[in-house]
Amino acid sequence: MGAVLELAERAWRGELAGTQVHPGNALVAFEELAPRLGFLSAFSNVAVLATGDGLVLLDTSSLFHAQRLFEEVRRWTPARVHTAVYSHGHVDHVFGLGAFEREAEERGWPRVRVVAHERCSARFERYRLTQGWNAIVNQRQFGFPKPVFPTRFREPDERMQGARSLEVGGVRVELFHDPGETDDHVWAWLPAERALYTGDLFIWAAPNCGNPQKVQRYPREWAAALRKMAVLGAETLLPGHGPPILGAARVAEALGDAAALLESLVEQTLARMNAGATLDELLHGIELPERLLARPYLRPTYDDPRFVVRNLWRLYGGWWDGNPAHLLPAPEADLARALAELAGGAHALAAAAEREAARDRLDLACHLVELAAQAAPDDARVHGARAAIYAERRRRESSLMAKGIYGAAARDSEAKRPASGGESA
Numbered sequence: 001m002g003a004v005l006e007l008a009e010r011a012w013r014g015e016l017a018g019t020q021v022h023p024g025n026a027l028v029a030f031e032e033l034a035p036r037l038g039f040l041s042a043f044s045n046v047a048v049l050a051t052g053d054g055l056v057l058l059d060t061s062s063l064f065h066a067q068r069l070f071e072e073v074r075r076w077t078p079a080r081v082h083t084a085v086y087s088h089g090h091v092d093h094v095f096g097l098g099a100f101e102r103e104a105e106e107r108g109w110p111r112v113r114v115v116a117h118e119r120c121s122a123r124f125e126r127y128r129l130t131q132g133w134n135a136i137v138n139q140r141q142f143g144f145p146k147p148v149f150p151t152r153f154r155e156p157d158e159r160m161q162g163a164r165s166l167e168v169g170g171v172r173v174e175l176f177h178d179p180g181e182t183d184d185h186v187w188a189w190l191p192a193e194r195a196l197y198t199g200d201l202f203i204w205a206a207p208n209c210g211n212p213q214k215v216q217r218y219p220r221e222w223a224a225a226l227r228k229m230a231v232l233g234a235e236t237l238l239p240g241h242g243p244p245i246l247g248a249a250r251v252a253e254a255l256g257d258a259a260a261l262l263e264s265l266v267e268q269t270l271a272r273m274n275a276g277a278t279l280d281e282l283l284h285g286i287e288l289p290e291r292l293l294a295r296p297y298l299r300p301t302y303d304d305p306r307f308v309v310r311n312l313w314r315l316y317g318g319w320w321d322g323n324p325a326h327l328l329p330a331p332e333a334d335l336a337r338a339l340a341e342l343a344g345g346a347h348a349l350a351a352a353a354e355r356e357a358a359r360d361r362l363d364l365a366c367h368l369v370e371l372a373a374q375a376a377p378d379d380a381r382v383h384g385a386r387a388a389i390y391a392e393r394r395r396r397e398s399s400l401m402a403k404g405i406y407g408a409a410a411r412d413s414e415a416k417r418p419a420s421g422g423e424s425a
């Protein structure tokens with residue numbers, strides 16, 4: 001048993017210390033799981049299927065691990081890459097073909113065929129339109145030292161719509177499209193191997209279905225896809241991130257639990273929306289399925305289930321949260337200054353925030369200190385309080401999404417403190 005399968009056993013026993021959905025935390029290792037099935041654990045994973053006509057790659061990983069993918073595959077087999085399938089167009093899944101394509105050109109091999117959903121190219125175009133924004137998001141989310149995001153992508157050669165069957169070298173790969181984390185998501189069933197490649201529909205964390213800085217996700221459709229996978233009787237689950245799951249009983253349990261988690265959030269959200277709840281009432285009335293969130297493969301270490309509720313509101317109800325004052329609001333800084341004046345100044349608001357933090361009401365403390373900072377954006381005292389409160393909020397949260405945003409806010413105030421000489425009221 002190699003490092004990948006050792007990690008798989010440790011993960012199933014609940015011994016993983018943190019999220020595998022982070023470039024710095026992923027195990028990077030390759031292992032043969034069956035005579036013609038290899039698996040690269042990385043950020044993100046790749047399944048490699050050997051056939052009589054060459055290799056089929058299910059995903060191609062990221063720029064971080066593209067070279068490692070090439071080296072590990074070449075240690076395993078000299079066969080050319082015949083086909084690559086993008087599970088979706090996120091950049092951590094589509095940047096591992098470069099070395100293989102250069103090799104193909106040098107050796108006179110046919111060009112690698114890339115298969116993806118028809119919406120994948122539209123995703124790439126959107127990334128080009130929002131390159132700066134996505135760079136900022138990745139910096140905030142992962143703590144990268146500087147904003148970086150690509151604008152050039154290896155476009156698919158063949159685009160699918162619903163389901164599609166590939167036959168390569170006598171080996172069949174069944175592809176299915178189901179919206180989930182993205183609208184272009186594809187997952188694969190390898191019937192001869194009794195193996196599923198789920199892409200990011202399973203990631204060893206609570207489903208990444210509510211990311212507050214990304215576009216729409218689809219929780220109901222995601223749950224339906226997991227149910228479709230569960231009836232296939234797979235004996236191996238190969239996820240988009242994290243280690244494999246081996247054994248039909250374990251695979252069925254993991255897929256069923258992940259589907260049940262999303263179904264619970266969908267059902268509760270729609271019931272409350274249909275009863276006329278506002279977003280605030282919804283967010284504070286949902287009962288999180290803690291039994292499921294305690295599973296080692298569903299811990300909220302990357303996304304937060306409460307963010308999924310917000311995403312459902314956006315999907316089914318639009319962007320207005322139900323508060324009439326928020327429909328055409330005053331500038332936030334104007335509201336903050338008015339409230340600071342009523343409270344006795346920005347320092348009074350900051351002091352109130354610190355009192356709430358001491359009472360373990362960090363949620364309320366964040367509101368108050370943010371108002372203080374908006375009312376007095378250059379005040380050293382206010383930014384000191386803001387930095388401390390958001391740093392503590394970051395420490396308390398479990399999801400990487402929340403940690404990234406709160407950490408960025410704390411760093412922002414820390415950076416402003418030395419240059420802030422004034423002590424405004």
